[in-house]
Amino acid sequence: xxxxxxxxxxxxxxxxxxxKRGTITLRKDDSYVIIDGINVVKKHTKPNPLKGAxxxxxxxxxxxxxxxxxxxxxxxxxxxxVGIKMAADGKRFRVYKSSGEEIKVA
Numbered sequence: 001x002x003x004x005x006x007x008x009x010x011x012x013x014x015x016x017x018x019x020k021r022g023t024i025t026l027r028k029d030d031s032y033v034i035i036d037g038i039n040v041v042k043k044h045t046k047p048n049p050l051k052g053a054x055x056x057x058x059x060x061x062x063x064x065x066x067x068x069x070x071x072x073x074x075x076x077x078x079x080x081x082v083g084i085k086m087a088a089d090g091k092r093f094r095v096y097k098s099s100g101e102e103i104k105v106a
Contacts, residue, residue, distance in 0.1 A: 003071075003082040003094065004033065007105060010069040011079045012038060017064075021072055025061075032063035039064045075099065 004010065004024065011021050012035075022035040039062045047055035070079035073096050081097040094103040 002027070002030075003084070004066050004069065005105070008103075009072045009074070010035065011072045012064070012069055013079065014068045015039070015064070028063045031066055033066055033069065034061050034063050035069070036061060071096075071103065073098065075101070 006024050006027055008024050009021060010024060010033075012018055017038050020038055022038045024033050025036050026034040028034055040059050041062050043058050043060045045053070045055055045058055047053060071082055072078075073080035075096075076098065082103065083095050083097045084092050085095050085102075086092055095101060096103060
C-alpha cells in the first residue's frame with residue numbers, strides 16, 4: 001500500500017521548492033510523483049509540422065522523489081507522516097502518525 005497517493009495534498013521538504021504545497025496529479029512509478037506547479041522546468045521543443053506542434057519554450061512539471069515530500073495535515077497546518085492501521089473487518093487505511101486520524105481521500 002502506497003502511503004502517498006494521487007490526489008493527496010503534500011508539502012515539499014527539500015530542494016528549491018521547499019515549503020511549497022500542491023496536489024499529486026500522477027504517480028510516475030513506485031518512487032516518483034508529479035505535482036502540479038512543483039519542480040517546473042523550461043523545456044525547449046522543436047516544431048513538428050506533422051503533429052501540428054509549434055516549437056518554443058514550454059514549462060513542464062518534472063517528477064520528484066516521494067522521500068522529498070510529506071503529506072500535509074490541514075488540522076495542524078504542518079507536514080505529517082503516514083501510518084497504516086487495520087480495521088476490524090481486515091481493511092487497511094491510512095492515518096496521520098501525530099494524531100491517529102484517518103486520512104480522507106479528496
